[in-house]
Structure formats: structure tokens, C-alpha cells
Amino acid sequence: MQQNIRRSKKKLKLNEEKQYTPRNKSRIILLKFKKNKMAIIGLAIISILIFTGIFANFIAPQSYREQNLSLKNQSPSTDFWFGTDEFGRCIFSRIVYGARISLKVGIISTGISVLIGIIIGSISAYYGGFLDQILVVVMDVMWAFPTILLSLIIVAIIGASLNSVIIAIALSYWVQYARLIRGQILSLKNELYIEVIRSLGANDSTILWKHLLPNAIIPVVVAATLGMGSAIVLEATLSFLGMGAQPPTPSWGSMLSNGRTYLFIAPWSAIIPGIATIITVLGFNLLGDGLRDIMDIKMKE
Amino acid sequence: MSLLEVNGLKLRFHSLDGPVEPLNGINFQLEKGEVLGLVGETGCGKSITAKSVIKLISYSGGEIINGTIIFDNEDLLSKSEKEMQKIRGAKISLISQDPMTSLDPVYRVGDQIIEAIQVHKKLHYKEAKKEAVELIRLMGIPLPKKVFYQYPHELSGGMKQRIIIAIALSCDPALVIADEPTTALDVTIQAQIINLFTKLINKFQSSFLLITHDLGVVAQMCDSVAIMYAGNIVEKGPVRKIFHSPKHPYTEGLLQCIPKMDKKQKKLNAIPGSVPHPRNFPTGCRFYPRCQYVMKKCLSQQPELIEIDNEHFVACFRYFKNSDGE
Numbered sequence: 001m002q003q004n005i006r007r008s009k010k011k012l013k014l015n016e017e018k019q020y021t022p023r024n025k026s027r028i029i030l031l032k033f034k035k036n037k038m039a040i041i042g043l044a045i046i047s048i049l050i051f052t053g054i055f056a057n058f059i060a061p062q063s064y065r066e067q068n069l070s071l072k073n074q075s076p077s078t079d080f081w082f083g084t085d086e087f088g089r090c091i092f093s094r095i096v097y098g099a100r101i102s103l104k105v106g107i108i109s110t111g112i113s114v115l116i117g118i119i120i121g122s123i124s125a126y127y128g129g130f131l132d133q134i135l136v137v138v139m140d141v142m143w144a145f146p147t148i149l150l151s152l153i154i155v156a157i158i159g160a161s162l163n164s165v166i167i168a169i170a171l172s173y174w175v176q177y178a179r180l181i182r183g184q185i186l187s188l189k190n191e192l193y194i195e196v197i198r199s200l201g202a203n204d205s206t207i208l209w210k211h212l213l214p215n216a217i218i219p220v221v222v223a224a225t226l227g228m229g230s231a232i233v234l235e236a237t238l239s240f241l242g243m244g245a246q247p248p249t250p251s252w253g254s255m256l257s258n259g260r261t262y263l264f265i266a267p268w269s270a271i272i273p274g275i276a277t278i279i280t281v282l283g284f285n286l287l288g289d290g291l292r293d294i295m296d297i298k299m300k301e
Numbered sequence: 302m303s304l305l306e307v308n309g310l311k312l313r314f315h316s317l318d319g320p321v322e323p324l325n326g327i328n329f330q331l332e333k334g335e336v337l338g339l340v341g342e343t344g345c346g347k348s349i350t351a352k353s354v355i356k357l358i359s360y361s362g363g364e365i366i367n368g369t370i371i372f373d374n375e376d377l378l379s380k381s382e383k384e385m386q387k388i389r390g391a392k393i394s395l396i397s398q399d400p401m402t403s404l405d406p407v408y409r410v411g412d413q414i415i416e417a418i419q420v421h422k423k424l425h426y427k428e429a430k431k432e433a434v435e436l437i438r439l440m441g442i443p444l445p446k447k448v449f450y451q452y453p454h455e456l457s458g459g460m461k462q463r464i465i466i467a468i469a470l471s472c473d474p475a476l477v478i479a480d481e482p483t484t485a486l487d488v489t490i491q492a493q494i495i496n497l498f499t500k501l502i503n504k505f506q507s508s509f510l511l512i513t514h515d516l517g518v519v520a521q522m523c524d525s526v527a528i529m530y531a532g533n534i535v536e537k538g539p540v541r542k543i544f545h546s547p548k549h550p551y552t553e554g555l556l557q558c559i560p561k562m563d564k565k566q567k568k569l570n571a572i573p574g575s576v577p578h579p580r581n582f583p584t585g586c587r588f589y590p591r592c593q594y595v596m597k598k599c600l601s602q603q604p605e606l607i608e609i610d611n612e613h614f615v616a617c618f619r620y621f622k623n624s625d626g627e
Contacts, residue, residue: 191402192397192398192399192402192403193402193403193404193405193406195357195360195397196395196397196403196404196465196468197405198357198360198389199355199357199389199390199394199395199397200389200390200394200416200417200420200468201385201386201387201388201389201390201391201420201421202386202390202416202420203383203386206420210416211405214407214408215405215406215407
């Protein structure tokens with residue numbers, strides 16, 4: 001009896017003295033991620049694409065620009081898995097290199113537009129007043145433009161190239177992130193904990209960047225993941241219209257546009273880049289929807 | 302020399318129906334090490350008085366239009382926002398009303414205490430962490446090292462309030478303003494928090510400005526008390542004097558509202574009527590529509606605070622020596 005009590009006391013003491021390791025936030029996210037099948041499929045698609053993009057040189061069996069006019073418009077075979085196009089180029093190789101272009105445009109342009117959106121949206125919401133009114137009018141005007149039209153105008157002004165496509169997409173899409181973050185911060189800045197932090201002597205930049213932004217960012221992460229899909233579609237659209245990457249750069253959009261002429265002779269040259277675009281966008285959408293479910297602030301075990 | 306002196310404080314809020322002035326020249330002093338209770342009904346201007354003292358009122362849409370706030374021989378109203386940031390948290394800190402939403406949900410509570418420490422003290426993370434764990438232990442929280450790594454949503458309301466108190470005391474401020482620190486908690490936790498406060502008041506050398514509507518809390522914790530009604534301080538003085546011989550009819554009414562255990566009461570007493578809205582304060586004494594001793598003079602003139610006893614002030618015409626009626 002006595003011994004038992006002593007033992008339990010010892011146990012209690014051990015419990016008290018035990019060093020507590022920080023609970024791992026990323027581990028919980030990972031656990032929730034594993035349960036979400038859609039997100040895993042999305043992530044798998046995107047991982048494969050990123051892998052393909054990075055190691056395109058090793059994966060592609062042929063060069064993307066090497067023409068062989070004697071082998072034009074070949075149907076899919078063991079030599080040319082997805083067939084050849086009107087110049088006898090290997091479509092599979094071009095799709096592989098095209099993944100690199102699509103991802104580059106999708107990630108960089110979304111990154112830029114999220115950055116612009118966060119800066120403008122949060123400053124607008126936090127400082128309010130006249131500055132906010134002006135920025136809201138600017139955002140509303142930009143929002144009123146159809147994205148394709150806006151990006152076409154921007155590309156037309158700065159000239160058709162891959163980099164101008166990236167800039168055009170970034171400038172067409174930042175408004176949606178700015179509006180999102182502005183709404184978030186507007187509602188968060190009246191929260192009591194912001195007042196508490198201010199009453200501790202924190203300055204504006206600490207409050208805005210250290211406390212408001214981390215609380216506001218999760219919907220933006222979700223929107224940005226979904227936004228990468230739309231950015232890739234917009235790149236394909238611009239390339240389809242001849243305003244994007246210039247030949248022989250293998251953009252899925254321009255491949256689709258070229259293949260369109262031979263739709264009846266060699267349908268694969270148009271269908272395959274289309275399918276590639278669809279799968280990519282699907283991947284981003286699945287991941288984005290999955291993230292929306294996973295990234296709940298209050299993580300329950 | 303008192304630590305905090307508030308003289309003739311007036312505020313203005315701009316609303317769609319025009320400006321509102323909820324405070325009518327508040328005066329009070331707080332000595333070093335003193336615990337002052339500020340008591341009043343909802344809407345009488347307690348919280349905005351507190352927020353004005355650390356000049357956070359502009360963030361709630363208010364504006365200080367008159368008066369002086371002298372803290373530690375310095376005029377706070379002439380200070381810039383940057384200078385105020387150095388005072389907030391370091392010399393004056395605020396404990397807010399609702400513990401449930403006072404902590405940032407994305408950071409661990411330990412990191413929030415560390416942040417409060419690092420805003421004002423140049424300390425490395427490890428030293429700050431040691432201090433933070435020590436503070437958590439001081440708040441009477443079991444297993445401080447575990448709590449350090451927890452997120453706010455994993456803690457109960459009482460725990461959160463303790464963490465908030467720890468944050469407020471982290472830089473050893475000269476003045477702590479506690480804005481209804483126990484209102485959002487249930488009764489047992491309230492008692493614990495009040496005990497914790499009494500312990501901390503003895504331990505830290507800080508002065509406390511305790512805002513509450515709970516006279517029991519005042520009786521237990523405060524040295525002196527100021528009773529507020531509709532933007533005025535109607536009575537102030539040492540706690541004993543006010544509780545034993547309340548002079549202002551409002552204070553009298555408040556004390557009668559407390560249910561008594563030793564007497565048989567069929568009905569609880571209540572002061573008839575309610576606090577008027579700042580937009581339509583009555584002219585004259587603002588309490589007269591609810592006052593049982595109302596005189597002619599009350600309808601047109603406002604009484605000022607006069608000293609009727611040693612350190613006991615009251616604003617009521619009944620105690621004016623050479624008034625018309627008496």
C-alpha cells in the first residue's frame with residue numbers, strides 16, 4: 001500500500017518534470033492530408049508534372065525542336081508514343097517540355113500576383129481611409145475587365161513572349177487575392193487579440209505582418225492553388241491565340257492551336273495537349289479543394 | 302506625487318447621428334501601489350476611460366477632446382504614437398475583458414508571452430523562454446512547460462485569462478489596467494482569478510486600475526473605489542468608507558442591490574430606470590430621473606465632486622453646505 005502510494009507519487013513527479021516536446025503542427029496537417037483522397041490525387045498529379053518539368057531533358061526521348069518532315073503527322077506508335085505533329089516532331093517530347101513551360105508560368109505568375117495582392121490588399125484594409133478608397137476603386141476597375149482581354153492588352157503592349165505572358169497573368173489575377181486578403185483583414189483587425197497586442201506596445205508592422213497576415217493567409221493559400229490552374233489555362237489561351245510563347249517553344253496552347261488545322265488527319269496533335277492541360281488543371285483544383293478542408297486553423301486531433 | 306492623474310477627461314465619438322460625448326470630465330488619481338476600483342453599470346464609460354489612459358481610444362473611433370492624463374510626471378496626451386508604443390506593455394498594460402478571444406489563435410501561448418517580453422526587453426529567445434515559463438508557473442498553472450507549447454484553443458477560459466495576466470505582467474509594468482477581468486468567467490474560476498490577483502498585487506509593486514461592475518470583487522481587492530454613473534464619477538474614496546457609509550444615492554442603490562444572506566428578502570432591490578444613452582443625457586444631475594432624493598436644483602445644475610470627509614468625495618447637492626434647499 002505504502003509502496004504503491006510512493007510509486008504513484010514518483011510517477012506524478014516524473015510527469016511534471018518531463019520535458020514536453022512541441023506538438024508538431026506539420027504532423028497534424030500531414031495526418032489530415034493522408035485522409036483526404038482527393039488532395040492526394042491532386043498532389044500526385046502535380047508532383048508527377050513537376051518531376052517531368054524538372055527532368056524533361058532526361059525523360060523526353062527526342063528533342064522538342066528537331067523536325068523530320070518525312071515522319072509528319074504519324075499516329076501514335078512505339079517510337080512516337082503520342083504521334084508526331086505537322087513537322088514530324090515527337091509530340092510526347094513536346095508535351096514533356098511543355099509541362100515545364102506551363103508550370104513555370106503557373107507558379108511564377110501566381111506567386112507574383114499573390115505577392116502584389118497581399119501587399120495591396122492588406123495595406124488597404126489595415127490603414128483604411130482615403131488610401132483604401134482609392135485602392136478599392138482601382139481593384140474594382142481591374143475586376144471589371146475580363147481577364148483574357150486584360151492580359152491580351154498587356155501582352156500586346158509589352159510584346160509577345162513567355163515572360164510577358166507571366167507578367168500579364170500576374171497583373172490580371174492579383175485583384176482576386178487583394179480582395180480576398182482585404183476582406184479577411186477587415187474582419188480580423190477588429191478582433192480583440194489585435195487590440196491586446198496593440199496594448200502591449202506592438203507597432204503597425206508587427207501587427208499587420210506578424211499577427212493579421214498569418215490569420216488571414218489560409219484562404220489565400222487555397223485560392224492560390226486553384227489560381228495556378230487558371231493561370232495555366234490562361235497561358236494556354238494566350239499561346240493558342242499566338243500571344244504567348246513563340247515557336248518552337250512547346251507550349252500546350254500553341255500545340256493545340258497548330259494541331260487544330262490537322263484535326264481530321266492527325267487528331268492526336270490537338271487532343272493530347274488538351275488532355276495534358278485538363279489533367280494539370282484538375283490536379284491543381286483537387287489539391288486546392290483538399291487544402292481548403294485541411295487547413296482549418298483549429299486543428300482537431 | 303500620484304502615479305496616474307486624470308483630469309477633466311472628455312471624449313467624443315463621431316457617429317452617423319452626430320457626435321456623442323460619453324464622458325463628462327472624469328477626474329481621478331492613482332497612487333503608487335494603490336488598487337483603485339472603477340465601478341459602474343454597463344454603458345457608463347468605464348472601458349473607454351481605461352482605453353483613453355493608454356490612448357487606444359482612437360482605434361475604437363473615439364477622440365480625446367479635453368483633459369490631461371499625467372502618468373509618472375509625463376503628459377501622455379502630448380506623446381506621439383511611437384512614444385506611446387514604448388509605454389504600452391512596458392509601463393502600462395491592459396488586461397482585456399474577454400479571455401476567449403484575447404489570444405492570437407495561430408501562435409502558441411508561450412510564444413505570445415515571449416513576444417510581449419521581447420517587444421520591450423532585449424532578450425534572446427532562450428532567456429525570454431525561461432522568463433515566460435516562470436511567469437506561467439507564477440500564474441498557478443500546473444505543468445507550465447506543457448502549457449507553454451499549447452495553442453489558445455486547447456486551453457480553458459480560466460487558463461487563458463491566466464496567460465493574459467502573465468502577458469500583461471511580463472514587463473513588470475507600473476500600472477495594470479484590468480478591464481472586467483472576471484466578467485467572462487464562471488463563478489469558481491472568478492474566485493480563483495481574484496485570489497491570483499490579490500497574490501500578484503502583493504508580489505508585484507504595480508498599481509492596479511480595476512474596472513468592474515462587481516462590488517464583491519471591489520471589496521476584496523481594492524484600496525479605494527470610484528463609482529461612475531453616465532460619464533461622471535459620482536463618488537470616490539477609500540473602500541471601507543464607501544461601503545459603510547455610501548453618500549451618493551446611486552452608490553446607496555448599488556449597495557442595496559446586493560442580495561444579503563443574513564436577512565430575509567422577498568424581492569431584490571433594484572434602482573428604477575436604466576442608464577441613459579449618451580445622446581440624451583438629462584440636463585442637470587444625470588442621475589435625477591432615478592433618484593429618490595431629487596431636488597429642484599438637481600434638474601438644472603450639475604453637482605461637482607466635493608470632499609465631505611477625509612478623502613471621501615461625492616457629487617450630490619444633498620451635501621452642499623450652502624445650497625438653497627438645506
